[in-house]
Amino acid sequence: MVRSTSRSARAGARDRHGRGIRSAVVRPPLGPLRTRADFFDSCVASAVEYLRDLWPDELDRVRFEVAGVPSGEPSAQGVDRWRVSPRERLVVLYRLPIERMAHLHRDDEWHRRSFIESCVFRAVAELLGKDPWDIAPERYRHF
Numbered sequence: 001m002v003r004s005t006s007r008s009a010r011a012g013a014r015d016r017h018g019r020g021i022r023s024a025v026v027r028p029p030l031g032p033l034r035t036r037a038d039f040f041d042s043c044v045a046s047a048v049e050y051l052r053d054l055w056p057d058e059l060d061r062v063r064f065e066v067a068g069v070p071s072g073e074p075s076a077q078g079v080d081r082w083r084v085s086p087r088e089r090l091v092v093l094y095r096l097p098i099e100r101m102a103h104l105h106r107d108d109e110w111h112r113r114s115f116i117e118s119c120v121f122r123a124v125a126e127l128l129g130k131d132p133w134d135i136a137p138e139r140y141r142h143f
Contacts, residue, residue, distance in 0.1 A: 040095050041066060043113050047120040054136060058128050064120075065092045082123040091123045 044066055052059050070080045079101065083092040098119050104111045117139075118132075125132040 036099065037095065039109075039112070040099065040116060043116040044093055044120055047117040050139070051120070051124055051136065055124075055128070059124070062089045062091065062127065065090065067092050067094055069096050070094050081119055082126075084123055084127045086127055091120075091127055093119060093123060 044064065048064050070083065074080075079094075079097045081094055081097045081101070083094075084090070085092075098116060099112075102112070102115045104115060121135045121139075122132045125135045128135070
């Protein structure tokens with residue numbers, strides 16, 4: 001009897017054959033994964049919030065929407081990345097053309113975010129009839 005209790009106490013203190021403590025069979029629960037669509041939506045939302053702070057009167061009651069792809073065939077200029085309707089006060093950004101047709105020199109989160117924001121700025125500039133550089137002059141002052 002003494003031997004069996006000694007053996008069970010020893011088994012609890014270390015693992016079999018001295019190879020280290022075994023890990024769990026199942027990984028710990030992971031947090032929610034952030035998809036490309038979630039990343040795109042958050043980039044658009046932060047850019048729109050920034051622009052609404054800069055141009056509150058001009059962007060009052062303007063709706064911003066995100067769609068996957070433009071409907072219909074590509075135009076002679078290529079695939080649209082956004083659509084602007086001044087009459088409807090609407091800006092629609094097309095996620096897949098913006099993501100897939102971006103030829104970034106470095107494909108990391110910062111460059112993707114910057115490119116998405118630049119598309120938002122250009123779409124808003126088109127809506128307001130302004131030059132894109134006049135929309136957010138302080139945004140990239142660090143360059």
